[in-house]
Amino acid sequence: MKEITLEKLKKYFSVTKTALFKAKESGNRTPLVSEREDFLDMVERYVSDAEHFFSKDDYVNAFAALNYAHGWLDSGARLGMFDVHDSKLFTVD
Numbered sequence: 677m678k679e680i681t682l683e684k685l686k687k688y689f690s691v692t693k694t695a696l697f698k699a700k701e702s703g704n705r706t707p708l709v710s711e712r713e714d715f716l717d718m719v720e721r722y723v724s725d726a727e728h729f730f731s732k733d734d735y736v737n738a739f740a741a742l743n744y745a746h747g748w749l750d751s752g753a754r755l756g757m758f759d760v761h762d763s764k765l766f767t768v769d
Contacts, residue, residue: 680735688742689730692723695749695765698758705756712757719748 696719704712722745729738752758753766763769 680739682735685730685735685739685742688739688746689726691765692726692742692746692749695746695762696720696723698760698762698765699749699752703759705759708755708757712752715748715752715757719745722748
C-alpha cells in the first residue's frame, strides 16, 4: 500500500481518540503527576494538529500527527503514567 486512504485515516482517528479517553480516565502508578499532564497535553495537541491537517485534505500529515499522538500515549502507558491494560490500544501487558 502506498497511500493513506480516508478509511485508514478515520480508523486511526478512532483508535487514537479511544486510547486518549482511556488514558485520561486511567489512574497513574507513578509520582509523575505533572509529567502525565504534559503527556496528555502533547497528545491532545497532536490530535488537534491531525484534525487541522485532515480539514485541509492533507492526509499524510494528519496520519503522521496521529502516530505521534499515539506514540506519546504508548510511552505514558509503558512508564505507568496511564494505568491501562488494553493491548489493542497500547503497547502494554
